[in-house]
Amino acid sequence: MLKDISIGRFYRGDSVIHKLDPRLKTILFVLFMVAVFMLENPYAIGCLIVFAVVLQIMAKIPLKVMWNTVKPVLPIVILIFVLNALTIRDGKEIFSWRRILITDTGLKSATLMSLRLLMMIFITSIILTLTTTPLKLSEALEKLFGPLKLIKFPVHEMAMMMSIALRFIPTLIDETDKIMKAQVSRGADYDTGTVLKRLKGYVTVLVPLFVSSFRRADELSTAMDARCYNGGEGRTKLHPLHITLRDIIIFIILSLCAVALVVIEKAL
Amino acid sequence: MDFIASARDVRFSYSDSDRYAVDGASLFIEEGSYVALLGANGSGKSTMAKLLDVIEVQDEGEIKVFGIDTKDDDRFWDIRRNVGCVFQNPDNQIVGTTVEEDVAFGPENIGVKNPELSERVYKALKYVGLYDRKESQTAYLSGGQKQKLAIAGVLAMNPKFLILDEATAMLDPVSRDEFLSLAEKLVREKKISILTITHDMTEASRTDKVLIMDKGRITMEGDPKDILNDVPKMLEAGLDSPIYSKLLWELKNVTGIDYPIDNARSIISSLRYLSTRFTGVRIKAPQIKKTDRETLISVKDLSYRYEDKGPYAIKDIDLEIKKGELLALVGRSGCGKTTLITHLNGIIRPQGKGRIEYRFGDGTFTTSSKRDIKKIRQKVGLVFQYPEYQLFEDTVYKDVAYGPKKMGFKGEELDKAVREAVKIVGLDESVLDQSPFELSGGQQRRVAMAGVISMKPEVLVLDEPAAGLDPKGRREMFKTINDLKESGTTVVLVTHYMDEAYEHADRICTMKDGMIMGVEEPCRMFEDKEELRRMEIRSPYLRRFLEILSIRLGLDPVSRNNLLKAQSIRQAALMIGGADA
Numbered sequence: 001m002l003k004d005i006s007i008g009r010f011y012r013g014d015s016v017i018h019k020l021d022p023r024l025k026t027i028l029f030v031l032f033m034v035a036v037f038m039l040e041n042p043y044a045i046g047c048l049i050v051f052a053v054v055l056q057i058m059a060k061i062p063l064k065v066m067w068n069t070v071k072p073v074l075p076i077v078i079l080i081f082v083l084n085a086l087t088i089r090d091g092k093e094i095f096s097w098r099r100i101l102i103t104d105t106g107l108k109s110a111t112l113m114s115l116r117l118l119m120m121i122f123i124t125s126i127i128l129t130l131t132t133t134p135l136k137l138s139e140a141l142e143k144l145f146g147p148l149k150l151i152k153f154p155v156h157e158m159a160m161m162m163s164i165a166l167r168f169i170p171t172l173i174d175e176t177d178k179i180m181k182a183q184v185s186r187g188a189d190y191d192t193g194t195v196l197k198r199l200k201g202y203v204t205v206l207v208p209l210f211v212s213s214f215r216r217a218d219e220l221s222t223a224m225d226a227r228c229y230n231g232g233e234g235r236t237k238l239h240p241l242h243i244t245l246r247d248i249i250i251f252i253i254l255s256l257c258a259v260a261l262v263v264i265e266k267a268l
Numbered sequence: 269m270d271f272i273a274s275a276r277d278v279r280f281s282y283s284d285s286d287r288y289a290v291d292g293a294s295l296f297i298e299e300g301s302y303v304a305l306l307g308a309n310g311s312g313k314s315t316m317a318k319l320l321d322v323i324e325v326q327d328e329g330e331i332k333v334f335g336i337d338t339k340d341d342d343r344f345w346d347i348r349r350n351v352g353c354v355f356q357n358p359d360n361q362i363v364g365t366t367v368e369e370d371v372a373f374g375p376e377n378i379g380v381k382n383p384e385l386s387e388r389v390y391k392a393l394k395y396v397g398l399y400d401r402k403e404s405q406t407a408y409l410s411g412g413q414k415q416k417l418a419i420a421g422v423l424a425m426n427p428k429f430l431i432l433d434e435a436t437a438m439l440d441p442v443s444r445d446e447f448l449s450l451a452e453k454l455v456r457e458k459k460i461s462i463l464t465i466t467h468d469m470t471e472a473s474r475t476d477k478v479l480i481m482d483k484g485r486i487t488m489e490g491d492p493k494d495i496l497n498d499v500p501k502m503l504e505a506g507l508d509s510p511i512y513s514k515l516l517w518e519l520k521n522v523t524g525i526d527y528p529i530d531n532a533r534s535i536i537s538s539l540r541y542l543s544t545r546f547t548g549v550r551i552k553a554p555q556i557k558k559t560d561r562e563t564l565i566s567v568k569d570l571s572y573r574y575e576d577k578g579p580y581a582i583k584d585i586d587l588e589i590k591k592g593e594l595l596a597l598v599g600r601s602g603c604g605k606t607t608l609i610t611h612l613n614g615i616i617r618p619q620g621k622g623r624i625e626y627r628f629g630d631g632t633f634t635t636s637s638k639r640d641i642k643k644i645r646q647k648v649g650l651v652f653q654y655p656e657y658q659l660f661e662d663t664v665y666k667d668v669a670y671g672p673k674k675m676g677f678k679g680e681e682l683d684k685a686v687r688e689a690v691k692i693v694g695l696d697e698s699v700l701d702q703s704p705f706e707l708s709g710g711q712q713r714r715v716a717m718a719g720v721i722s723m724k725p726e727v728l729v730l731d732e733p734a735a736g737l738d739p740k741g742r743r744e745m746f747k748t749i750n751d752l753k754e755s756g757t758t759v760v761l762v763t764h765y766m767d768e769a770y771e772h773a774d775r776i777c778t779m780k781d782g783m784i785m786g787v788e789e790p791c792r793m794f795e796d797k798e799e800l801r802r803m804e805i806r807s808p809y810l811r812r813f814l815e816i817l818s819i820r821l822g823l824d825p826v827s828r829n830n831l832l833k834a835q836s837i838r839q840a841a842l843m844i845g846g847a848d849a
Contacts, residue, residue, distance in 0.1 A: 219361070227363075227422075
């Protein structure tokens with residue numbers, strides 16, 4: 001059940017997106033997030049969807065993997081849709097029953113808002129999480145935020161923490177699954193009862209999960225010590241980051257796409 | 269002789285404890301040697317390993333590794349970068365998301381530059397046989413592959429000294445053999461010294477020297493042949509001995525004839541001794557009591573896949589579990605054992621035409637019916653691997669009471685169930701008010717088992733109940749299991765230890781690639797060597813030894829067949845010792 005969640009999971013491949021320098025990817029990610037926030041026009045959002053699909057094809061990620069990535073956030077998307085549809089009361093009435101009023105403006109805005117959120121997840125996972133290993137991503141952040149070291153900000157440590165957190169997501173998901181099965185076989189029930197009762201039920205999962213996370217943290221730090229980890233100073237890299245001409249070309253094309261989306265938005 | 273590592277009168281206590289974990293230990297490891305460090309759980313072995321790699325620094329005494337004092341602040345990095353450690357839990361020592369990233373982690377830390385860096389990484393991966401998977405994700409490797417990855421990560425540092433801290437404990441027999449051959453290859457080819465911490469006496473018997481640790485100090489050391497064959501002493505230390513020396517020891521108990529200790533030193537010397545005394549004996553058939561048992565659970569046409577159109581985790585399973593029997597389930601990691609047992613109490617429901625039927629005292633039930641599920645969960649108790657990791661309450665009492673409470677036990681009945689369960693697993697009632705998190709690992713395991721036994725199940729499914737325990741803990745665990753069986757509980761036991769399955773099970777069910785290869789009585793199932801190879805099953809050590817022995821003793825075919833029916837060392841000793849010459 002929990003194993004289907006693929007947030008933070010890397011999808012192995014050798015597409016142009018996979019090979020793109022992670023620093024450039026991070027910058028692209030920021031650009032696109034800004035663009036997505038600015039879009040309101042349906043045509044611009046239409047273009048965005050087309051663009052996202054093109055990206056997916058470029059990254060050679062199967063639809064099924066995309067679906068698993070998007071699935072866990074669907075409840076939030078639906079919630080946003082419903083809230084928008086219900087709260088916006090101006091525009092032409094489409095449907096009304098007692099105090100519920102749904103208008104065309106409300107429906108339109110609800111659709112746009114939820115599509116935008118969906119596209120955010122979609123693009124983030126294609127550009128970053130699915131095509132970049134956590135270690136590469138943290139390396140990119142370490143480089144991009146490098147100047148902050150001057151003001152004694154622990155850039156390397158933050159990056160390391162992030163990559164370990166991402167590395168352990170699949171392990172902890174598996175572990176949660178195991179603990180839940182064990183407690184279910186002792187009669188625990190996580191699916192029925194009031195919300196409060198269910199939340200209380202999760203204590204039986206969370207306590208063991210915390211205990212084991214601490215144990216893991218302890219063992220991992222010993223293992224890292226044993227492998228001579230001593231902070232970022234003097235570390236070398238197996239595959240040092242370097243930007244190729246192809247990276248630059250792809251970067252320019254993709255950032256022009258982001259700019260184009262904003263231009264379409266403003267022009268219409 | 270040069271020592272790669274030496275420790276003199278070392279004492280060390282962790283900051284959160286007032287007890288010395290290492291208490292006056294001295295040890296010497298010669299260059300190029302392969303040394304085993306044995307000892308009960310909690311005897312200080314792992315702490316000793318940490319001290320040798322300067323992950324902790326001793327409070328008293330002196331440790332030198334490569335001649336460098338571990339207290340020398342300027343030079344301890346020279347120790348660490350030349351000592352490699354592989355720990356027990358593969359998941360908790362992998363840092364990288366992909367295989368090559370992880371192997372590179374160590375050399376990157378010590379500042380090795382390309383092209384040497386990539387050369388080291390790929391050479392190490394080729395050495396352990398993972399080069400083809402260099403871009404795979406670490407999270408999806410099997411347990412055996414993860415441990416090989418850990419070795420590669422260490423090899424890439426070009427270590428002179430390797431410490432294996434129960435590195436094979438979580439592996440299946442085939443992976444374990446592969447891992448051990450790899451370690452032996454390192455000693456032979458690369459002249460790396462190895463210190464291996466282990467509970468596996470067969471592994472220990474393959475080393476050059478054995479150290480025994482007890483309560484923080486080294487109590488015995490020497491040639492494995494001398495140390496391990498001293499059966500009474502080993503049992504007393506909570507450890508175990510190889511089969512051949514235990515057989516001689518049991519023969520002594522049976523016949524009253526003492527044997528000179530030298531005769532139990534190795535397989536060869538014990539065989540020679542036995543053949544001078546027992547050549548040509550005629551061995552009678554063992555008395556096997558046949559009990560007809562009724563079927564309690566019947567599994568029919570069960571197939572399961574975790575994803576639509578994905579691979580089958582189990583396929584076309586037909587299995588009958590008999591009332592009151594101990595059924596062992598064996599097979600390599602990933603062969604579908606866990607998927608099968610999670611079906612047994614309805615955590616996973618059968619897919620398609622699969623069906624599981626239960627004939628309990630009060631009627632017939634099936635997991636296909638939603639109403640029956642609760643009953644089935646109570647009647648079929650499932651204890652997963654490392655069950656101590658699911659404890660959550662603040663007292664032992666509450667944790668053990670959680671299950672029965674959910675099943676509707678109340679008041680006095682509940683209290684009785686809790687106290688009985690704690691007694692069955694061999695714990696004192698005084699632990700009931702303690703926090704489970706303050707107990708030792710072995711006690712926690714027992715508390716977790718009590719939490720299932722307290723629901724009064726008719727069937728108990730145990731997944732590797734003795735994993736990670738020392739030999740004494742294993743023996744006690746099997747005593748508990750046999751007691752449960754005696755009291756009428758049906759037991760399904762998943763295990764990697766063929767000798768334990770052989771000794772304790774009424775029937776053994778073998779699985780491979782999600783399918784059942786056969787269900788047999790133990791004494792019948794290891795006859796066909798070809799068949800065993802096909803099923804990827806190893807014969808029990810006992811049987812392998814008895815096969816050689818029967819040839820050395822020149823037994824007639826009937827006697828040979830009879831001897832091979834012995835399922836325990838004691839039984840074999842009784843058969844040989846009580847036979848007519």
